[in-house]
Amino acid sequence: MEQPSILASVFRKKMAETKDYSMTSEATEVTLYPTQFLNVDFLNGFKTQEMNPQTGTNDEYYAIGIPDGSYITFIANANTGKTTFVCQLAANIVRRFKTSTIFEDSIEAGLTPERRRALSRFSKEEYKTRYIIRDSGVTAENIYQRIKAIHDIKTGDKETYLYDTGHKDMYGDPIVKMEPTVYIIDSLAMLMPEKYVESDEMAGKSMGAASALVISNVFKSLFPMLKEANIILIGINHILEDVNMSMMPKKTSLPGLKQGERVPKGRTATYLAGTMFRMDYMGKLKPDETYHVEGSMVDISLIKSRTSGKKVSTRLIYDFSNGFDPWLSLLRYMQDRKLLFGGGGSLYFEPEKKYRFSYGNFREQILSNKEFRDAFINVVVSYLKQDVEQRDRTVDDLHLDDLMNSEAITSIL
Numbered sequence: 001m002e003q004p005s006i007l008a009s010v011f012r013k014k015m016a017e018t019k020d021y022s023m024t025s026e027a028t029e030v031t032l033y034p035t036q037f038l039n040v041d042f043l044n045g046f047k048t049q050e051m052n053p054q055t056g057t058n059d060e061y062y063a064i065g066i067p068d069g070s071y072i073t074f075i076a077n078a079n080t081g082k083t084t085f086v087c088q089l090a091a092n093i094v095r096r097f098k099t100s101t102i103f104e105d106s107i108e109a110g111l112t113p114e115r116r117r118a119l120s121r122f123s124k125e126e127y128k129t130r131y132i133i134r135d136s137g138v139t140a141e142n143i144y145q146r147i148k149a150i151h152d153i154k155t156g157d158k159e160t161y162l163y164d165t166g167h168k169d170m171y172g173d174p175i176v177k178m179e180p181t182v183y184i185i186d187s188l189a190m191l192m193p194e195k196y197v198e199s200d201e202m203a204g205k206s207m208g209a210a211s212a213l214v215i216s217n218v219f220k221s222l223f224p225m226l227k228e229a230n231i232i233l234i235g236i237n238h239i240l241e242d243v244n245m246s247m248m249p250k251k252t253s254l255p256g257l258k259q260g261e262r263v264p265k266g267r268t269a270t271y272l273a274g275t276m277f278r279m280d281y282m283g284k285l286k287p288d289e290t291y292h293v294e295g296s297m298v299d300i301s302l303i304k305s306r307t308s309g310k311k312v313s314t315r316l317i318y319d320f321s322n323g324f325d326p327w328l329s330l331l332r333y334m335q336d337r338k339l340l341f342g343g344g345g346s347l348y349f350e351p352e353k354k355y356r357f358s359y360g361n362f363r364e365q366i367l368s369n370k371e372f373r374d375a376f377i378n379v380v381v382s383y384l385k386q387d388v389e390q391r392d393r394t395v396d397d398l399h400l401d402d403l404m405n406s407e408a409i410t411s412i413l
Helices: 006-018 038-044 082-094 113-120 124-130 140-156 207-229 326-336 362-368 370-391 406-412
Strands: 046-052 057-063 071-076 102-106 131-134 162-168 174-178 181-186 231-238 275-285 295-304 312-319 323-325
Touching (some): 038 295, 038 312, 038 326, 038 370, 046 370, 071 082, 071 207, 082 102, 082 113, 082 181, 082 312, 082 323, 102 140, 113 124, 113 131, 124 131, 140 207, 140 231, 207 231, 275 312, 323 326, 326 362, 326 370
Parallel strands (some): 071 231, 102 131, 102 181, 181 231
Antiparallel strands (some): 275 295, 295 312, 312 323
Protein backbone atom coordinates (compact mmCIF):
# COMPACT_ATOMS: atom_id res chain seq x y z
CA MET A 1 0.00 0.00 0.00
CA GLU A 2 1.35 3.42 -0.98
CA GLN A 3 2.16 5.73 1.93
CA PRO A 4 1.45 9.49 1.66
CA SER A 5 4.43 11.76 2.18
CA ILE A 6 4.40 13.25 5.69
CA LEU A 7 6.91 15.89 4.57
CA ALA A 8 4.67 17.03 1.69
CA SER A 9 1.67 17.46 4.02
CA VAL A 10 3.63 19.34 6.65
CA PHE A 11 5.34 21.49 4.02
CA ARG A 12 2.04 22.52 2.38
CA LYS A 13 0.53 23.36 5.77
CA LYS A 14 3.54 25.48 6.70
CA MET A 15 3.52 27.33 3.38
CA ALA A 16 -0.22 28.02 3.75
CA GLU A 17 0.50 29.76 7.05
CA THR A 18 2.69 32.31 5.23
CA LYS A 19 -0.33 33.50 3.21
CA ASP A 20 2.16 34.22 0.44
CA TYR A 21 0.86 33.07 -2.95
CA SER A 22 4.37 32.64 -4.34
CA MET A 23 5.15 30.18 -1.53
CA THR A 24 1.93 28.16 -1.77
CA SER A 25 1.46 27.93 -5.54
CA GLU A 26 2.22 24.62 -7.26
CA ALA A 27 2.68 23.71 -10.90
CA THR A 28 -0.45 22.74 -12.82
CA GLU A 29 -1.16 21.58 -16.36
CA VAL A 30 -0.71 24.27 -19.00
CA THR A 31 -3.87 26.15 -19.98
CA LEU A 32 -4.21 27.46 -23.53
CA TYR A 33 -6.38 30.42 -24.55
CA PRO A 34 -8.05 30.40 -27.99
CA THR A 35 -7.61 33.57 -30.05
CA GLN A 36 -10.66 32.96 -32.34
CA PHE A 37 -8.26 32.41 -35.24
CA LEU A 38 -8.81 28.66 -35.23
CA ASN A 39 -6.25 27.75 -37.88
CA VAL A 40 -3.59 29.58 -35.80
CA ASP A 41 -4.84 28.17 -32.48
CA PHE A 42 -4.52 24.60 -33.71
CA LEU A 43 -0.93 25.21 -34.87
CA ASN A 44 0.03 25.43 -31.20
CA GLY A 45 -2.52 22.88 -30.05
CA PHE A 46 -2.19 19.39 -28.68
CA LYS A 47 -4.39 16.51 -27.64
CA THR A 48 -4.46 15.85 -23.92
CA GLN A 49 -6.44 14.08 -21.21
CA GLU A 50 -8.14 14.96 -17.98
CA MET A 51 -9.48 12.80 -15.20
CA ASN A 52 -13.25 12.42 -15.11
CA PRO A 53 -14.01 12.12 -11.36
CA GLN A 54 -17.44 10.60 -12.03
CA THR A 55 -16.20 7.69 -14.15
CA GLY A 56 -12.61 7.49 -12.94
CA THR A 57 -11.43 7.40 -16.54
CA ASN A 58 -9.50 9.90 -18.66
CA ASP A 59 -11.39 12.06 -21.16
CA GLU A 60 -9.55 13.42 -24.19
CA TYR A 61 -9.78 17.02 -25.38
CA TYR A 62 -7.83 19.43 -27.57
CA ALA A 63 -5.99 22.30 -25.92
CA ILE A 64 -5.52 25.11 -28.44
CA GLY A 65 -4.28 28.70 -28.44
CA ILE A 66 -1.77 30.71 -26.42
CA PRO A 67 -0.19 29.19 -23.26
CA ASP A 68 -0.90 30.79 -19.88
CA GLY A 69 1.80 32.79 -18.09
CA SER A 70 4.21 32.62 -21.01
CA TYR A 71 6.44 34.79 -23.17
CA ILE A 72 5.61 34.85 -26.87
CA THR A 73 7.29 36.63 -29.76
CA PHE A 74 6.05 37.58 -33.21
CA ILE A 75 8.74 38.36 -35.77
CA ALA A 76 8.10 39.80 -39.23
CA ASN A 77 9.27 42.25 -41.84
CA ALA A 78 7.75 45.74 -41.90
CA ASN A 79 4.12 46.23 -42.99
CA THR A 80 3.11 42.60 -42.48
CA GLY A 81 0.34 43.41 -40.01
CA LYS A 82 2.00 41.99 -36.91
CA THR A 83 0.84 44.83 -34.61
CA THR A 84 -2.71 44.53 -35.95
CA PHE A 85 -2.79 40.78 -35.45
CA VAL A 86 -1.41 40.93 -31.90
CA CYS A 87 -4.01 43.58 -30.99
CA GLN A 88 -6.85 41.36 -32.23
CA LEU A 89 -5.38 38.24 -30.63
CA ALA A 90 -4.97 39.94 -27.23
CA ALA A 91 -8.51 41.33 -27.23
CA ASN A 92 -9.96 37.93 -28.07
CA ILE A 93 -8.09 36.32 -25.17
CA VAL A 94 -9.17 38.79 -22.47
CA ARG A 95 -12.72 39.36 -23.68
CA ARG A 96 -14.36 36.53 -21.76
CA PHE A 97 -12.76 37.27 -18.37
CA LYS A 98 -14.09 39.89 -15.99
CA THR A 99 -10.72 41.10 -14.63
CA SER A 100 -8.51 40.55 -17.68
CA THR A 101 -6.74 43.60 -19.09
CA ILE A 102 -4.33 44.40 -21.94
CA PHE A 103 -1.28 46.54 -21.24
CA GLU A 104 0.58 47.78 -24.30
CA ASP A 105 3.87 49.63 -24.49
CA SER A 106 3.55 51.11 -27.96
CA ILE A 107 7.05 52.44 -28.52
CA GLU A 108 6.49 52.67 -32.26
CA ALA A 109 2.96 54.14 -31.94
CA GLY A 110 1.95 51.91 -34.84
CA LEU A 111 -1.82 52.23 -34.33
CA THR A 112 -4.05 55.20 -33.58
CA PRO A 113 -6.31 54.82 -30.51
CA GLU A 114 -9.42 54.67 -32.69
CA ARG A 115 -7.89 52.04 -34.98
CA ARG A 116 -6.83 49.95 -31.99
CA ARG A 117 -10.28 50.18 -30.42
CA ALA A 118 -11.94 49.17 -33.70
CA LEU A 119 -9.63 46.17 -34.08
CA SER A 120 -10.25 45.09 -30.48
CA ARG A 121 -14.04 45.19 -31.01
CA PHE A 122 -14.34 46.74 -27.55
CA SER A 123 -16.96 49.37 -26.78
CA LYS A 124 -15.55 52.75 -25.77
CA GLU A 125 -16.14 51.94 -22.10
CA GLU A 126 -14.54 48.50 -22.40
CA TYR A 127 -11.56 49.96 -24.23
CA LYS A 128 -11.06 52.55 -21.49
CA THR A 129 -11.04 49.94 -18.71
CA ARG A 130 -9.51 46.94 -20.50
CA TYR A 131 -6.77 48.41 -22.70
CA ILE A 132 -4.03 50.50 -21.07
CA ILE A 133 -1.64 52.09 -23.59
CA ARG A 134 1.70 53.74 -22.96
CA ASP A 135 3.50 55.40 -25.87
CA SER A 136 6.31 57.32 -24.16
CA GLY A 137 8.90 56.83 -21.43
CA VAL A 138 9.17 53.08 -22.05
CA THR A 139 12.37 51.40 -20.85
CA ALA A 140 13.37 47.82 -20.18
CA GLU A 141 13.66 48.58 -16.46
CA ASN A 142 10.23 50.19 -16.04
CA ILE A 143 8.61 47.36 -18.02
CA TYR A 144 9.93 45.13 -15.27
CA GLN A 145 8.51 47.50 -12.63
CA ARG A 146 5.08 47.59 -14.29
CA ILE A 147 4.88 43.81 -14.68
CA LYS A 148 5.97 43.40 -11.07
CA ALA A 149 3.19 45.80 -10.02
CA ILE A 150 0.62 43.72 -11.96
CA HIS A 151 2.02 40.56 -10.39
CA ASP A 152 1.87 42.00 -6.87
CA ILE A 153 -1.71 43.27 -7.34
CA LYS A 154 -2.93 39.88 -8.55
CA THR A 155 -1.06 37.68 -6.07
CA GLY A 156 -1.88 40.04 -3.20
CA ASP A 157 -5.62 39.57 -3.78
CA LYS A 158 -5.66 36.17 -5.46
CA GLU A 159 -9.31 35.35 -4.69
CA THR A 160 -10.41 38.24 -6.92
CA TYR A 161 -8.45 36.92 -9.91
CA LEU A 162 -8.69 33.13 -9.58
CA TYR A 163 -11.07 31.21 -11.82
CA ASP A 164 -11.91 27.58 -12.54
CA THR A 165 -10.59 26.69 -16.01
CA GLY A 166 -13.26 24.01 -16.40
CA HIS A 167 -10.63 21.27 -16.68
CA LYS A 168 -9.40 18.68 -14.19
CA ASP A 169 -5.88 17.57 -13.32
CA MET A 170 -4.62 13.97 -13.21
CA TYR A 171 -6.28 13.51 -9.82
CA GLY A 172 -9.68 14.80 -10.93
CA ASP A 173 -9.29 18.09 -9.07
CA PRO A 174 -10.29 21.39 -10.75
CA ILE A 175 -7.46 23.32 -12.42
CA VAL A 176 -7.66 26.83 -11.01
CA LYS A 177 -5.65 29.72 -12.45
CA MET A 178 -5.59 33.48 -12.32
CA GLU A 179 -7.45 35.19 -15.12
CA PRO A 180 -4.99 36.08 -17.91
CA THR A 181 -3.38 39.48 -18.33
CA VAL A 182 -1.78 40.35 -21.68
CA TYR A 183 1.26 42.65 -21.81
CA ILE A 184 2.43 43.75 -25.29
CA ILE A 185 5.79 45.31 -26.18
CA ASP A 186 5.76 46.92 -29.63
CA SER A 187 8.53 46.62 -30.45
CA LEU A 188 11.59 44.90 -29.02
CA ALA A 189 13.61 46.58 -31.77
CA MET A 190 12.86 50.02 -30.29
CA LEU A 191 13.20 49.04 -26.63
CA MET A 192 16.09 50.66 -24.77
CA PRO A 193 17.44 50.36 -21.22
CA GLU A 194 17.11 53.35 -18.90
CA LYS A 195 20.84 53.72 -18.57
CA TYR A 196 24.03 51.90 -19.29
CA VAL A 197 25.71 50.66 -16.13
CA GLU A 198 29.47 50.68 -16.06
CA SER A 199 30.56 47.25 -14.96
CA ASP A 200 32.95 44.49 -15.87
CA GLU A 201 30.10 42.77 -17.70
CA MET A 202 29.59 45.85 -19.91
CA ALA A 203 33.25 46.68 -20.44
CA GLY A 204 34.30 46.74 -24.06
CA LYS A 205 30.80 46.24 -25.41
CA SER A 206 29.20 48.47 -28.03
CA MET A 207 26.04 50.40 -27.21
CA GLY A 208 23.99 47.82 -29.12
CA ALA A 209 25.56 44.89 -27.30
CA ALA A 210 25.26 46.58 -23.91
CA SER A 211 21.61 47.38 -24.60
CA ALA A 212 20.89 43.80 -25.63
CA LEU A 213 22.55 42.50 -22.46
CA VAL A 214 20.49 44.72 -20.14
CA ILE A 215 17.25 43.81 -21.94
CA SER A 216 18.07 40.09 -21.84
CA ASN A 217 18.74 40.24 -18.10
CA VAL A 218 15.46 42.07 -17.50
CA PHE A 219 13.51 39.49 -19.49
CA LYS A 220 15.08 36.58 -17.62
CA SER A 221 13.98 38.11 -14.31
CA LEU A 222 10.37 38.41 -15.52
CA PHE A 223 9.70 34.70 -16.05
CA PRO A 224 8.72 33.64 -12.50
CA MET A 225 6.22 36.51 -12.28
CA LEU A 226 4.62 35.69 -15.64
CA LYS A 227 3.75 32.14 -14.65
CA GLU A 228 2.72 32.97 -11.09
CA ALA A 229 0.27 35.75 -12.02
CA ASN A 230 -0.73 34.37 -15.46
CA ILE A 231 0.70 37.29 -17.42
CA ILE A 232 1.09 36.59 -21.14
CA LEU A 233 3.97 38.74 -22.38
CA ILE A 234 4.01 39.32 -26.14
CA GLY A 235 7.08 40.83 -27.76
CA ILE A 236 6.87 42.08 -31.35
CA ASN A 237 10.16 42.22 -33.24
CA HIS A 238 11.37 43.11 -36.73
CA ILE A 239 13.25 40.96 -39.19
CA LEU A 240 16.13 42.98 -40.58
CA GLU A 241 18.80 42.40 -43.20
CA ASP A 242 21.96 40.87 -41.79
CA VAL A 243 24.87 42.23 -43.78
CA ASN A 244 27.64 39.65 -44.07
CA MET A 245 31.04 41.10 -44.91
CA SER A 246 32.62 37.66 -45.01
CA MET A 247 32.81 35.39 -48.04
CA MET A 248 31.63 32.47 -45.89
CA PRO A 249 27.91 31.79 -45.31
CA LYS A 250 26.75 33.08 -41.94
CA LYS A 251 24.72 30.86 -39.66
CA THR A 252 21.31 32.27 -38.67
CA SER A 253 21.00 33.29 -35.03
CA LEU A 254 17.43 32.08 -34.46
CA PRO A 255 15.16 29.28 -35.67
CA GLY A 256 12.88 30.49 -38.44
CA LEU A 257 15.31 33.04 -39.82
CA LYS A 258 16.64 32.73 -43.36
CA GLN A 259 20.13 33.40 -44.62
CA GLY A 260 20.81 37.13 -44.49
CA GLU A 261 18.21 37.86 -41.78
CA ARG A 262 18.55 38.93 -38.16
CA VAL A 263 16.43 40.31 -35.33
CA PRO A 264 17.59 43.38 -33.37
CA LYS A 265 18.33 43.69 -29.63
CA GLY A 266 20.25 40.46 -29.43
CA ARG A 267 18.94 36.94 -29.86
CA THR A 268 18.27 36.26 -26.16
CA ALA A 269 15.26 38.59 -25.73
CA THR A 270 13.59 36.82 -28.65
CA TYR A 271 14.92 33.31 -28.10
CA LEU A 272 13.75 33.20 -24.47
CA ALA A 273 10.19 32.97 -25.77
CA GLY A 274 8.52 29.60 -25.34
CA THR A 275 6.39 30.28 -28.41
CA MET A 276 7.59 32.06 -31.54
CA PHE A 277 5.58 32.99 -34.63
CA ARG A 278 6.91 34.34 -37.91
CA MET A 279 4.66 36.32 -40.27
CA ASP A 280 5.43 36.75 -44.00
CA TYR A 281 3.70 38.83 -46.66
CA MET A 282 2.49 36.51 -49.43
CA GLY A 283 0.84 38.91 -51.87
CA LYS A 284 -1.70 41.66 -52.39
CA LEU A 285 -5.46 41.12 -52.40
CA LYS A 286 -7.75 43.36 -54.47
CA PRO A 287 -11.46 44.11 -53.94
CA ASP A 288 -12.38 42.80 -57.40
CA GLU A 289 -10.53 39.49 -56.93
CA THR A 290 -11.05 36.23 -55.03
CA TYR A 291 -11.95 37.32 -51.48
CA HIS A 292 -13.37 40.74 -52.40
CA VAL A 293 -11.21 42.59 -49.87
CA GLU A 294 -8.42 45.11 -50.21
CA GLY A 295 -5.56 43.68 -48.22
CA SER A 296 -2.93 40.97 -48.30
CA MET A 297 -2.35 37.32 -47.66
CA VAL A 298 0.00 36.54 -44.78
CA ASP A 299 1.70 33.27 -43.94
CA ILE A 300 2.09 32.66 -40.19
CA SER A 301 4.55 29.98 -39.08
CA LEU A 302 4.97 28.46 -35.65
CA ILE A 303 8.76 28.26 -35.47
CA LYS A 304 9.13 27.43 -31.78
CA SER A 305 6.69 25.86 -29.35
CA ARG A 306 6.69 23.96 -26.09
CA THR A 307 3.25 22.50 -26.75
CA SER A 308 3.37 21.60 -30.45
CA GLY A 309 6.03 19.26 -31.78
CA LYS A 310 6.73 20.52 -35.28
CA LYS A 311 7.21 23.68 -37.32
CA VAL A 312 3.88 24.30 -39.03
CA SER A 313 2.20 27.19 -40.83
CA THR A 314 -1.11 28.47 -42.13
CA ARG A 315 -2.41 31.44 -44.14
CA LEU A 316 -4.31 34.49 -42.89
CA ILE A 317 -6.40 36.96 -44.85
CA TYR A 318 -5.59 40.55 -43.87
CA ASP A 319 -8.35 43.05 -44.68
CA PHE A 320 -6.74 46.49 -44.47
CA SER A 321 -10.03 48.06 -43.32
CA ASN A 322 -11.09 45.56 -40.65
CA GLY A 323 -7.98 43.65 -39.69
CA PHE A 324 -7.30 39.96 -40.01
CA ASP A 325 -10.46 38.05 -40.91
CA PRO A 326 -10.89 34.73 -39.04
CA TRP A 327 -13.63 33.48 -41.40
CA LEU A 328 -11.82 34.18 -44.65
CA SER A 329 -8.67 32.72 -43.09
CA LEU A 330 -10.53 29.46 -42.40
CA LEU A 331 -11.85 29.51 -45.95
CA ARG A 332 -8.26 29.85 -47.15
CA TYR A 333 -7.30 26.90 -44.92
CA MET A 334 -9.96 24.77 -46.61
CA GLN A 335 -8.72 25.94 -49.99
CA ASP A 336 -5.09 25.07 -49.17
CA ARG A 337 -6.19 21.63 -47.92
CA LYS A 338 -8.08 21.13 -51.21
CA LEU A 339 -11.32 20.62 -49.31
CA LEU A 340 -13.46 22.98 -51.39
CA PHE A 341 -15.29 21.58 -54.39
CA GLY A 342 -17.29 23.01 -57.28
CA GLY A 343 -16.56 26.44 -58.67
CA GLY A 344 -17.80 29.97 -59.29
CA GLY A 345 -20.89 30.68 -57.19
CA SER A 346 -21.40 27.01 -56.37
CA LEU A 347 -18.54 26.11 -54.04
CA TYR A 348 -19.26 23.53 -51.35
CA PHE A 349 -17.54 21.36 -48.74
CA GLU A 350 -18.24 17.75 -47.89
CA PRO A 351 -20.29 16.21 -46.45
CA GLU A 352 -22.55 19.31 -46.38
CA LYS A 353 -23.14 19.66 -50.12
CA LYS A 354 -26.38 21.60 -49.66
CA TYR A 355 -24.56 24.81 -48.69
CA ARG A 356 -23.42 26.66 -51.82
CA PHE A 357 -21.38 29.85 -51.85
CA SER A 358 -18.70 31.83 -53.66
CA TYR A 359 -15.45 33.32 -52.36
CA GLY A 360 -17.08 36.74 -52.66
CA ASN A 361 -20.28 36.03 -50.69
CA PHE A 362 -18.89 33.49 -48.20
CA ARG A 363 -18.38 35.95 -45.36
CA GLU A 364 -21.87 37.40 -45.68
CA GLN A 365 -23.41 33.93 -45.68
CA ILE A 366 -21.36 32.64 -42.75
CA LEU A 367 -22.37 35.61 -40.56
CA SER A 368 -26.05 35.58 -41.47
CA ASN A 369 -26.77 31.84 -41.55
CA LYS A 370 -26.15 30.08 -38.21
CA GLU A 371 -26.89 26.63 -39.63
CA PHE A 372 -24.31 27.14 -42.38
CA ARG A 373 -21.84 28.61 -39.88
CA ASP A 374 -22.14 25.66 -37.48
CA ALA A 375 -21.77 23.13 -40.31
CA PHE A 376 -18.67 24.90 -41.64
CA ILE A 377 -17.03 25.12 -38.19
CA ASN A 378 -17.68 21.44 -37.50
CA VAL A 379 -16.03 20.41 -40.77
CA VAL A 380 -13.05 22.75 -40.38
CA VAL A 381 -12.41 21.70 -36.77
CA SER A 382 -12.51 18.03 -37.73
CA TYR A 383 -9.68 18.62 -40.21
CA LEU A 384 -7.72 20.83 -37.79
CA LYS A 385 -7.90 18.01 -35.25
CA GLN A 386 -6.56 15.62 -37.87
CA ASP A 387 -3.62 17.97 -38.41
CA VAL A 388 -2.80 17.86 -34.68
CA GLU A 389 -3.01 14.07 -34.56
CA GLN A 390 -0.77 13.67 -37.60
CA ARG A 391 2.02 15.78 -36.12
CA ASP A 392 1.76 14.56 -32.50
CA ARG A 393 4.52 12.19 -31.52
CA THR A 394 3.35 9.11 -29.71
CA VAL A 395 5.65 8.20 -26.81
CA ASP A 396 5.20 4.92 -24.98
CA ASP A 397 4.90 5.19 -21.23
CA LEU A 398 8.10 4.18 -19.45
CA HIS A 399 7.59 2.87 -15.94
CA LEU A 400 10.09 2.89 -13.12
CA ASP A 401 10.34 -0.92 -13.14
CA ASP A 402 11.34 -0.81 -16.81
CA LEU A 403 13.93 1.91 -16.22
CA MET A 404 15.56 -0.16 -13.48
CA ASN A 405 16.31 -2.77 -16.13
CA SER A 406 19.67 -2.07 -17.76
CA GLU A 407 18.50 -3.49 -21.08
CA ALA A 408 15.61 -1.02 -21.13
CA ILE A 409 17.98 1.89 -20.50
CA THR A 410 20.26 0.70 -23.30
CA SER A 411 17.35 0.49 -25.73
CA ILE A 412 16.27 4.05 -24.89
CA LEU A 413 19.78 5.40 -25.47
